[in-house]
Amino acid sequence: MTTPSKTELQYTGKAKNVYGTTDPDLVWIEFTDGATAFNGVKRAQVRDKGEVNARLSAIIFERLDASGVPTHLASTPSPTVHICHRVQIIPVEVVVRNIAAGSLSKRLGIAEGTALDRPLVEFFYKSDALDDPLVNDDHALLFGWAQAWELAYLRHAALEVNDFLRAFWDEFDLTLVDFKLEFGRALAPDRRGQILLADEITPDGSRLWEKGTQRRFDKDVFRRDLGDLGDTYRELFRRVFGQRLHAG
Numbered sequence: 001m002t003t004p005s006k007t008e009l010q011y012t013g014k015a016k017n018v019y020g021t022t023d024p025d026l027v028w029i030e031f032t033d034g035a036t037a038f039n040g041v042k043r044a045q046v047r048d049k050g051e052v053n054a055r056l057s058a059i060i061f062e063r064l065d066a067s068g069v070p071t072h073l074a075s076t077p078s079p080t081v082h083i084c085h086r087v088q089i090i091p092v093e094v095v096v097r098n099i100a101a102g103s104l105s106k107r108l109g110i111a112e113g114t115a116l117d118r119p120l121v122e123f124f125y126k127s128d129a130l131d132d133p134l135v136n137d138d139h140a141l142l143f144g145w146a147q148a149w150e151l152a153y154l155r156h157a158a159l160e161v162n163d164f165l166r167a168f169w170d171e172f173d174l175t176l177v178d179f180k181l182e183f184g185r186a187l188a189p190d191r192r193g194q195i196l197l198a199d200e201i202t203p204d205g206s207r208l209w210e211k212g213t214q215r216r217f218d219k220d221v222f223r224r225d226l227g228d229l230g231d232t233y234r235e236l237f238r239r240v241f242g243q244r245l246h247a248g
């Protein structure tokens with residue numbers, strides 16, 4: 001594929017900026033060093049975070065594509081950029097949990113760290129204004145956020161991604177506690193309607209606990225002031241890629 005050029009800024013997110021490209025079916029997504037928590041209340045710049053997240057998400061999306069879960073990633077022209085198929089984001093965030101933590105523990109009083117008998121899939125309505133409330137299939141159907149077959153696909157694909165990611169992180173001595181996915185409907189005429197895994201899979205939207213020590217390798221380090229997020233992400237990069245981020 002010839003790399004299209006970046007055009008106008010279309011959307012500024014908390015940790016990514018989205019630009020158009022000279023190909024109307026592709027977008028140019030730049031990962032930034034911005035870190036936010038608690039729906040934007042806590043903010044910081046964390047050196048290298050954009051590059052670590054872009055490179056981790058790219059390797060994971062490439063492997064998922066190869067194993068039959070289609071994603072929006074088309075190419076990676078530089079370490080912090082993903083060129084992606086343009087999608088309409090489905091406003092239902094999908095969280096998969098293997099161990100209780102975060103909002104599940106708070107909502108239902110289940111001690112953080114409790115292993116779940118099987119993976120739990122939760123849906124959240126994607127709305128910053130409402131703080132992403134928990135919803136069920138019926139809300140999504142009634143309010144027209146997704147169709148029944150789409151929800152069935154989201155659930156099925158999320159569980160497949162969970163199987164893949166558990167094995168992926170296990171290799172680096174990390175337990176996958178939970179993670180969040182976003183999906184979109186492809187807009188290009190030749191792919192119209194196809195559901196693609198979109199957004200990113202990074203430690204910003206996952207919980208990763210080191211086996212044995214329970215050291216956190218995810219954004220909880222920032223949310224809960226557990227240490228230096230940049231050092232944590234660079235260490236994660238080193239484990240996955242087998243070299244330091246800026247090694248020659």
Ligand code: UDP
Pocket residue numbers: 095101102103104132178179180204205206207219
């Ligand atoms: N998550 C996310 N974006 C959100 C909310 C949650 O990426 O807006 C991720 C979060 O990093 C964790 C998982 O989804 O890996 C489950 O998060 P939870 O519902 O426990 O919410 P939190 O405690 O992070 O607010």
